Ligand SMILES: Cc1cc2nc3c(=O)[nH]c(=O)nc-3n(C[C@@H](O)[C@@H](O)[C@H](O)COP(=O)(O)OP(=O)(O)OC[C@H]3O[C@@H](n4cnc5c(N)ncnc54)[C@H](O)[C@@H]3O)c2cc1C
Ligand code: FES
């Protein structure tokens with residue numbers, strides 16, 4: 373085995389420079405809950421690991437004019453225990469809470485969950501439904517990208533070589549908003565989503581849905597933002613008929629694989645059930661604030 | 662091959678070790694520092710046998726690299742009893758027969774202590790949720806949960 377170098381830069385500039393100099397043979401290390409396993413199995417063999425957890429910007433949680441920005445390397449337990457963020461974005465926290473055990477959540481980051489690009493990653497549909505925006509830095513400077521444009525397929529992202537997701541912005545929310553993420557798994561804990569659904573919606577004073585975003589996980593090569601699902605909710609009171617149309621739109625949008633966790637047919641059906649449950653929970657939360 | 666020189670504390674004592682980038686904290690604890698109380702089950706974060714706390718956070722030592730331990734404070738099962746007197750959790754595990762082969766036990770104890778530090782009065786459901794990352798193939802969990810709840814009662818003085 374060739375020698376693997378390890379660096380823990382303290383600034384973004386230093387991290388970018390290290391990655392650029394490594395010519396694609398480096399890996400970013402956040403919590404390592406995906407990467408350490410991939411390295412141990414020999415699936416990835418980087419020449420350099422760049423541990424980004426010592427970079428202050430990547431580890432902070434800040435509230436700015438109603439919007440939350442959290443560092444891509446912040447551990448899931450730190451997000452869950454952040455009372456303000458958990459109250460503002462309960463659906464995002466639903467997703468984060470499902471990422472493995474307490475032990476795994478102590479290390480795993482949302483940035484890593486996103487960049488590992490598993491179609492079943494639990495934080496991703498909730499972030500997409502939340503209209504989260506990733507702030508990225510790389511050899512060519514900074515850019516802001518909606519989270520839905522980052523994963524492109526299993527293990528693949530739209531990040532250019534040497535780019536780092538620095539932080540994720542959850543926008544300011546209008547009143548009467550609520551979000552939720554639910555998934556189907558055979559076990560309640562420590563399992564991989566067969567289908568996941570994130571719903572984020574806003575009501576007007578009279579209880580009519582004026583804005584919605586719906587995202588499905590594990591039913592395609594990447595998490596899918598489904599505008600047809602949103603359209604089924606907007607303009608309605610999220611009543612039984614609207615939920616019926618929502619479920620149908622979700623099932624129609626799926627293009628899942630068949631595997632040991634669930635057949636195509638099963639996933640398509642369950643997507644409708646999950647999205648409806650997520651919408652009901654998001655609605656209840658929206659009514660409560 | 663150049664190795665990393667790492668300084669940390671284990672159970673309050675300063676330690677220094679040399680490691681390669683690939684070595685996990687679990688490898689270092691067991692093979693370099695000879696803290697063999699921390700067990701390896703799966704090596705992939707699924708079983709919790711390798712549970713330790715790092716700066717107060719419960720984690721799987723198989724998912725963390727040894728070099729990442731620089732400056733960190735690590736707690737392992739070896740630091741749980743004080744001298745000859747067992748920690749109440751250890752005592753209750755014995756009383757409730759909450760172990761058979763014992764492979765999962767160090768991880769269970771470390772995880773349970775971490776729960777009780779945060780929540781001295783957990784419900785049964787909270788215990789089960791917190792310990793969901795610790796697998797036991799022998800006991801069926803019931804006795805473990807009972808032991809944790811009983812230890813919590815005793816530690817609260819209730
Ligand atoms: C036992 C177990 C159970 C799990 N259960 C679940 C589950 O139920 N649901 C779920 O969604 N996930 C689950 N996971 C996976 C989950 O822990 C990871 O996806 C985690 O969120 C990845 O974050 P990390 O910080 O550990 O990333 P790392 O492993 O450090 O990195 C992951 C990948 O992303 C890259 N990367 C990391 N951060 C950045 C960044 N800021 N910018 C650019 N690239 C970056 C790395 O180079 C690497 O390729 C589980 C893992 C384990 C071990
Ligand atoms: S050995 Fe670390 S979780 Fe199984």
Ligand code: FES
Nearest residue numbers: 761765797798799
């Ligand atoms: S006692 Fe044998 S695995 Fe738990």
